[in-house]
Amino acid sequence: MTRIPWKCPNCGDGMTAYLAEKPYVLRCARGHSFDIAKQGYVNLLLPQKRGSTPPGDDANMVRARTAFLDGGYYKAFSDGVNRLVADALRENASAPCVIADAGCGEGYYTHNLVSYLREGGTDAVCAGFDLSKDAVSHGAKRAKASGNAESLSFAVASLFEMPLADGSCDGIINLFAPTADDEFARILKPDGFLVLAVPAERHLWGLKCAVYDTPYENEVRRDVLPHFTLKEVRQIRETVTVCGNDHIKALFAMTPYFWKTSVSDRQKLDTLEQLTTEIAFDLLLYGKN
Numbered sequence: 001m002t003r004i005p006w007k008c009p010n011c012g013d014g015m016t017a018y019l020a021e022k023p024y025v026l027r028c029a030r031g032h033s034f035d036i037a038k039q040g041y042v043n044l045l046l047p048q049k050r051g052s053t054p055p056g057d058d059a060n061m062v063r064a065r066t067a068f069l070d071g072g073y074y075k076a077f078s079d080g081v082n083r084l085v086a087d088a089l090r091e092n093a094s095a096p097c098v099i100a101d102a103g104c105g106e107g108y109y110t111h112n113l114v115s116y117l118r119e120g121g122t123d124a125v126c127a128g129f130d131l132s133k134d135a136v137s138h139g140a141k142r143a144k145a146s147g148n149a150e151s152l153s154f155a156v157a158s159l160f161e162m163p164l165a166d167g168s169c170d171g172i173i174n175l176f177a178p179t180a181d182d183e184f185a186r187i188l189k190p191d192g193f194l195v196l197a198v199p200a201e202r203h204l205w206g207l208k209c210a211v212y213d214t215p216y217e218n219e220v221r222r223d224v225l226p227h228f229t230l231k232e233v234r235q236i237r238e239t240v241t242v243c244g245n246d247h248i249k250a251l252f253a254m255t256p257y258f259w260k261t262s263v264s265d266r267q268k269l270d271t272l273e274q275l276t277t278e279i280a281f282d283l284l285l286y287g288k289n
């Protein structure tokens with residue numbers, strides 16, 4: 001918490017972490033104060049904004065997502081994110097590097113990234129933001145348990161209004177979450193970068209074949225972001241075998257087409273204990289204009 005360039009969501013001033021007395025707080029010079037929960041995260045979504053934003057994943061959804069991700073099926077993708085961020089940092093490093101994870105979910109990728117950078121000797125701090133309190137709470141607990149809490153902080157906040165100072169970040173990762181061109185440009189340093197992940201045509205083809213009579217390939221997103229220039233695309237392609245019905249269903253629940261699928265199609269997964277499928281992601285590296 002101490003090394004993140006926090007911005008007060010009330011007045012926009014900088015905030016300092018006070019960790020000498022409980023409750024731990026983040027506070028700005030004007031006295032706006034935010035308690036740090038015992039799990040280690042801070043809720044920076046102002047009460048007047050809470051009603052107008054969706055709550056995000058609940059505890060059960062977070063648990064299912066964590067169980068799937070901890071199964072290691074997306075490790076190749078996580079490794080790809082780590083390598084791309086490390087390479088981008090090498091080009092314009094200024095220690096300590098500050099990375100934001102916009103829409104971090106339960107923090108699987110953020111956590112792996114911080115561990116990877118630390119093992120590589122890079123002095124980096126990372127802050128994950130998500131609307132789901134249960135998701136960031138999980139991320140913060142894991143950071144504490146693994147000894148990463150010094151370098152990894154989590155807050156409930158909208159990625160369209162991140163509680164970070166202008167021009168304070170070296171990089172942003174934005175994985176399968178909404179993209180906020182203006183806000184990303186605001187928090188990045190002039191030579192900052194953005195890593196965006198998009199599913200490629202054949203992502204989860206095996207899963208689609210198990211559910212649909214006539215599966216379609218994904219349309220591939222290539223966002224044109226007015227404040228950014230696309231610099232590099234890295235492809236992650238793998239075949240994985242997902243074991244156990246819980247993991248298969250958790251994977252399906254993570255897909256955007258889960259809610260659009262009929263009950264009868266969904267039920268086709270009920271008796272499946274093993275599923276082999278392609279995973280196919282494109283990692284897009286953008287530089288700030």
Ligand SMILES: C[S@@+](CC[C@H](N)C(=O)[O-])C[C@H]1O[C@@H](n2cnc3c(N)ncnc32)[C@H](O)[C@@H]1O
Nearest residue numbers: 056057103104105130131132158159175176177
């Ligand atoms: C598909 S999940 C991806 C989570 C994580 N990046 C991962 O790949 O595991 C999308 C996430 O975006 C979050 N989200 C959606 N809209 C958001 C917003 N306006 N601000 C912050 N988070 C948001 C959701 O709560 C959810 O956790």
Ligand SMILES: [Zn+2]
Nearest residue numbers: 008011028032
């Ligand atoms: Zn303030």
